[in-house]
Every structure is written in C-alpha cells, then in structure tokens.
Amino acid sequence: MPDKVQGPGTHRHDRAPLRADCANCFGLCCVALTLTRSADFAINKDAGKPCRNLQQDFRCGIHTELRTQGFPGCTVYDCFGAGQKVSHETFHGQDWRRSSQTAQQMFQVFPVMRQLHELLWYLTEALSLEPARSLHAEIRRSRDETERLTHLPADAFTGLDVAAHREDVAALLLRTSELARAAAPRRKKRDHRGADLIGARLKGVDLRGADLRGAYLIAADLKGADLRLADVIGADLRDADLSGADLTGSLFLTQAQLNSARGDAATRLPPSLSRPTHWDQ
Known part of the structure; x- marks a missing residue:
C-alpha cells in the first residue's frame, strides 16, 4: 500500500x-x-x-x-x-x-x-x-x-x-x-550540527531532539541509541552501527542513509522506510 x-x-x-x-x-x-x-x-x-x-x-x-x-x-x-x-x-x-x-x-x-x-x-x-x-x-x-x-x-x-x-x-x-x-528533553544541549563524530562511542546515548544535521557519524557506535526526534538530514551514517537503535521518530531520515549503515532486527525504523536486506546477512 x-x-x-x-x-x-x-x-x-x-x-x-x-x-x-x-x-x-x-x-x-x-x-x-x-x-x-x-x-x-x-x-x-x-x-x-x-x-x-x-x-x-x-x-x-x-x-x-x-x-x-x-x-x-x-x-x-x-x-x-x-x-x-x-x-x-x-x-x-x-x-x-x-x-x-x-x-x-x-x-x-x-x-x-x-x-x-x-x-x-x-x-x-x-x-x-x-x-x-x-x-x-x-x-x-x-x-x-x-x-x-x-x-x-x-x-x-x-x-x-x-x-x-x-x-x-x-x-x-x-x-x-x-x-x-522542541518537545524533546534537554534539546538545547544536543547541538551536533556538522560535528565530526566519526567512530564516536554513542552506545545507548539519549539523542532525542539532537541536531545532527550534516554530522559525520561514519562508523559511529550507535547501538541502542535513542534517535527519536533527532534531525539527521544530511548526516553521514556510513558503516554506523544502529543495532537496537530507535529511529522511529527521526527527522528527515532517508532510505539511502539506512542502506549505508549497519543494523539488526532490533533496530526500530519509521514506517515509511524499509529494513535493508544486508542487515540480515
């Protein structure tokens, strides 16, 4: 549908x-x-x-x-x-x-x-x-x-x-x-726009409402991270580990970004996007 x-x-x-x-x-x-x-x-x-x-x-x-x-x-x-x-x-x-x-x-x-x-x-x-x-x-x-x-x-x-x-x-x-x-908690402390977060250890981090526009998250460890209401427009998620992460309310997330990342069956996605097939391999 x-x-x-x-x-x-x-x-x-x-x-x-x-x-x-x-x-x-x-x-x-x-x-x-x-x-x-x-x-x-x-x-x-x-x-x-x-x-x-x-x-x-x-x-x-x-x-x-x-x-x-x-x-x-x-x-x-x-x-x-x-x-x-x-x-x-x-x-x-x-x-x-x-x-x-x-x-x-x-x-x-x-x-x-x-x-x-x-x-x-x-x-x-x-x-x-x-x-x-x-x-x-x-x-x-x-x-x-x-x-x-x-x-x-x-x-x-x-x-x-x-x-x-x-x-x-x-x-x-x-x-x-x-x-x-604006509805996310502690939003003002989460400005990472364009930030260099390559390989960053963000496992389990609460990133609700974070500004991650254009951030470099290449190979970042985002396992179990909460990315609801995080703005990820233009963020580079190549090889980022999204296993168990919650992206259900992420803003401006695209299929291409997901395809470039890694994840698993526990990764929660917006209904408009599909789980990449290589995540199951």
Missing part, C-alpha cells in the same frame, strides 16, 4: 513517485554519474559512459552481488524517483541511446531532477509533523513550487538555479525541525 503522509490540515501526498522505480528508468544513475574507484566502487567511470554492469534492458547485471563485487556505493544511492520522471515524463520515453544530443541533455537534467525530488521527500515529511503545523501552509507552497519545477521542459533545466531553491527549502526545513524537536 503506498505510503501516505496524513496530518490534520495537510494534503495527502503519495510518496510512491519519490521512490526509485528502476524498471521504468533507462538506467540513468548507471550512465549519467561519475564513478571513482574506491571502497565504494570497483572501477573508474566518466559521466555519460555506461557502467560495465549495465545490461541492454537497463538492469544491473550484478544487482544481487553489488556489495561482494565491490560496488557497495550503488546500494546506497537513491534517486528519489528522479530516474523514472526524467525517462518517461521529461523525455517522454525517449531512450538516451537514440541520439547523442538526447543523451547529453538527459544526463544534465537527471542530477537536477534528483535534487528536486529529494527536496520533495523532505517537504512531504515536513507536512506530516504536527508540531510544525504553523508552517504547513508555507511548506505546502514550497512543495508545490518544487513540484512545478520538476515538470519543466528539458531545456528549462539548463538555467534553473537549483542551489538557490535548495537554500530556501533548507531554511524552511530548519524552522520545521526546530519546532518538531
């Missing part, structure tokens, strides 16, 4: 269009993006060049073996539904292989669309937060404007100042976060 965001006084927004549907995409993330050989990718690949694992049907030839084959970075990438939007709406089902001109333009539009869809994901969540009810009208306007931008014709994306739009949305999301986190 599609995930619906329902809140008193809010629109009901279906998040299904903001979830990647690889079956209805022309493999754009496997072509448009640059890959740099590292712990995340086994190869170097220039933007615009198809990954060697991309098949003729636009499926990944090693999809079930990405981690073991040296491509864990692919398992944590999320286009937020931008791939199918660009493939079938912006370019009306035109395959990038048909012409170099179409390919070049499609590869330029895709990363911009991805940014807009990510903003839509956050704004949709913001509309579900009752403590931020006073901002819902403003959030709706921002969401509607962002949605409008996603429907622009392909040639209009070239001059789109998506960075300025992101700044406006970010400011609104910060105000939303402050209202939502």
Whole structure:
C-alpha cells in the first residue's frame, strides 16, 4: 500500500513517485554519474559512459552481488524517483541511446531532477509533523513550487538555479525541525550540527531532539541509541552501527542513509522506510 503522509490540515501526498522505480528508468544513475574507484566502487567511470554492469534492458547485471563485487556505493544511492520522471515524463520515453544530443541533455537534467525530488521527500515529511503545523501552509507552497519545477521542459533545466531553491527549502526545513524537536528533553544541549563524530562511542546515548544535521557519524557506535526526534538530514551514517537503535521518530531520515549503515532486527525504523536486506546477512 503506498505510503501516505496524513496530518490534520495537510494534503495527502503519495510518496510512491519519490521512490526509485528502476524498471521504468533507462538506467540513468548507471550512465549519467561519475564513478571513482574506491571502497565504494570497483572501477573508474566518466559521466555519460555506461557502467560495465549495465545490461541492454537497463538492469544491473550484478544487482544481487553489488556489495561482494565491490560496488557497495550503488546500494546506497537513491534517486528519489528522479530516474523514472526524467525517462518517461521529461523525455517522454525517449531512450538516451537514440541520439547523442538526447543523451547529453538527459544526463544534465537527471542530477537536477534528483535534487528536486529529494527536496520533495523532505517537504512531504515536513507536512506530516504536527508540531510544525504553523508552517504547513508555507511548506505546502514550497512543495508545490518544487513540484512545478520538476515538470519543466528539458531545456528549462539548463538555467534553473537549483542551489538557490535548495537554500530556501533548507531554511524552511530548519524552522520545521526546530519546532518538531522542541518537545524533546534537554534539546538545547544536543547541538551536533556538522560535528565530526566519526567512530564516536554513542552506545545507548539519549539523542532525542539532537541536531545532527550534516554530522559525520561514519562508523559511529550507535547501538541502542535513542534517535527519536533527532534531525539527521544530511548526516553521514556510513558503516554506523544502529543495532537496537530507535529511529522511529527521526527527522528527515532517508532510505539511502539506512542502506549505508549497519543494523539488526532490533533496530526500530519509521514506517515509511524499509529494513535493508544486508542487515540480515
């Protein structure tokens, strides 16, 4: 059943269009993006060049073996539904292989669309937060404007100042976060915005209402930590241990962040997100 965001006084927004549907995409993330050989990718690949694992049907030839084959970075990438939007709406089902001109333009539009869809994901969540009810009208306007931008014709994306739009949305999301986190205890003592918490020992720590926006939590020990009402937008959770942690009310958490972390059956997640399959391995 599609995930619906329902809140008193809010629109009901279906998040299904903001979830990647690889079956209805022309493999754009496997072509448009640059890959740099590292712990995340086994190869170097220039933007615009198809990954060697991309098949003729636009499926990944090693999809079930990405981690073991040296491509864990692919398992944590999320286009937020931008791939199918660009493939079938912006370019009306035109395959990038048909012409170099179409390919070049499609590869330029895709990363911009991805940014807009990510903003839509956050704004949709913001509309579900009752403590931020006073901002819902403003959030709706921002969401509607962002949605409008996603429907622009392909040639209009070239001059789109998506960075300025992101700044406006970010400011609104910060105000939303402050209202939502106000209910958490000892919130003023928990400002870790942009903090270097790489490898930090935070096992069992009460992080309710913490500001972890953009924090570096790479390989942090968060086993059993309470992250309810913690704002984790942009936080780097690569290889963080979330075993037994409570993220049920975490703010602006994404599937990509969970996919990059470690967890177990005891990790509590928001209903809009899924438990990564590699957590059970």
